Amino acid sequence: MITIIRNAKVYQPEYAGIKDVMLIGSQIGALGENLKADLGGAVEVKEIDGTGLLLIPGIIDSHEHILGGGGEGGFHTRTPEATLTGLTLNGVTTVVGCIGTDGVARNMEALLAKAHALEEEGVTTYVYTGSYRVPVHTITGDVMRDIMLLDKVIGVGEVAISDHRSSQPTFEEFARIAADIRVGGMLSGKAGIVNVHMGDGPRMMDFIWRTVRETEIPFSQFLPTHVGRNAALFESALEFAKAGGTIDFTGSLDDDDEVPVSKGILRLLDAGVSSDHFTISSDGQGSLPIFNEKGEFQGLGVGNASCLLKELRECVNKAGLPLELALKPLTSNPARILKLARKGRILPGCDGDICLLREKDLSLHTVIAKGQVMVAEGTAVVRGTFEK
Numbered sequence: 042m043i044t045i046i047r048n049a050k051v052y053q054p055e056y057a058g059i060k061d062v063m064l065i066g067s068q069i070g071a072l073g074e075n076l077k078a079d080l081g082g083a084v085e086v087k088e089i090d091g092t093g094l095l096l097i098p099g100i101i102d103s104h105e106h107i108l109g110g111g112g113e114g115g116f117h118t119r120t121p122e123a124t125l126t127g128l129t130l131n132g133v134t135t136v137v138g139c140i141g142t143d144g145v146a147r148n149m150e151a152l153l154a155k156a157h158a159l160e161e162e163g164v165t166t167y168v169y170t171g172s173y174r175v176p177v178h179t180i181t182g183d184v185m186r187d188i189m190l191l192d193k194v195i196g197v198g199e200v201a202i203s204d205h206r207s208s209q210p211t212f213e214e215f216a217r218i219a220a221d222i223r224v225g226g227m228l229s230g231k232a233g234i235v236n237v238h239m240g241d242g243p244r245m246m247d248f249i250w251r252t253v254r255e256t257e258i259p260f261s262q263f264l265p266t267h268v269g270r271n272a273a274l275f276e277s278a279l280e281f282a283k284a285g286g287t288i289d290f291t292g293s294l295d296d297d298d299e300v301p302v303s304k305g306i307l308r309l310l311d312a313g314v315s316s317d318h319f320t321i322s323s324d325g326q327g328s329l330p331i332f333n334e335k336g337e338f339q340g341l342g343v344g345n346a347s348c349l350l351k352e353l354r355e356c357v358n359k360a361g362l363p364l365e366l367a368l369k370p371l372t373s374n375p376a377r378i379l380k381l382a383r384k385g386r387i388l389p390g391c392d393g394d395i396c397l398l399r400e401k402d403l404s405l406h407t408v409i410a411k412g413q414v415m416v417a418e419g420t421a422v423v424r425g426t427f428e429k
């Protein structure tokens with residue numbers, strides 16, 4: 042099967058002009074003008090008119106509770122699992138699954154099975170091994186064995202620090218996790234990232250700073266997330282990014298964080314942080330406490346991947362960032378940081394993961410994952426096994 046998308050404004054995420062993109066099977070085969078695929082009718086060639094549309098890499102969501110999460114308000118507050126169209130209808134073609142607070146009733150075997158299920162349904166999936174808890178509960182017995190022996194494991198996390206829900210690891214325990222996942226990542230050609238859940242406790246990023254200062258482990262091993270949770274944590278994360286680290290913003294539908302993503306990114310850029318050093322993830326399917334205007338607890342909501350395109354629009358419309366820059370934390374940055382070589386870019390040889398957005402409002406028009414059209418004109422054409 043060959044698919045040619047004609048005359049779209051192509052963002053690789055760098056702007057490449059109005060071009061055709063040819064998908065051959067599951068991969069991008071060519072990027073150019075007036076592309077032709079004449080194989081004498083031996084292979085079906087499908088064409089999509091991209092006129093007036095922006096062609097961007099499929100979104101990589103580097104932190105989503107695909108197995109469900111939550112549970113902090115009792116068993117009935119456990120959140121539901123991710124669905125295929127919950128990802129694709131929000132432009133996500135690659136997702137990294139993680140377990141959160143509850144590492145008992147949610148375990149790695151189930152997370153891995155869920156990741157395989159979503160992969161079979163059409164998107165690309167990876168997982169972090171573990172949960173909030175330390176010692177880390179793995180599949181094979183330790184984090185190094187997990188990353189070396191299990192294809193889908195690309196790091197460890199989300200390890201919780203500076204949070205009342207953390208298992209309060211010692212510094213030595215934390216550094217050992219980082220060391221093991223780093224070496225296991227080196228030996229298996231993977232990123233070996235420590236995805237660190239940042240709580241709102243006053244110790245903030247102390248353990249990460251200490252690991253970098255007191256051991257040989259570099260900044261690049263860590264991807265601390267939820268960095269916009271409060272102003273003080275954001276300042277600490279800003280210093281970390283200035284020193285060469287990478288930080289992850291959690292997208293939000295109502296900007297209840299003290300430091301909204303688009304404002305936070307502007308602050309980073311104003312402070313001279315490279316646009317390569319931040320990512321945005323959804324925390325999708327995680328539980329979100331809902332408060333009324335008086336600050337009273339009203340119940341729990343569920344995180345949703347729809348925050349990602351919303352944050353993209355805010356980066357462009359509110360913060361005034363060029364689209365090619367606003368796309369980086371959702372595409373090429375997570376691909377590079379997580380060492381997903383064929384993801385996050387529009388280049389021949391990369392996987393055929395593509396979104397088409399309407400130029401006027403950056404709304405989603407088409408989603409293609411590994412060469413397969415999943416969403417056409419805003420409607421899901423491929424659904425998960427049990428989705429109506």
Ligand code: ZN
Pocket residue numbers: 141199238239267
């Ligand atoms: Zn978290």
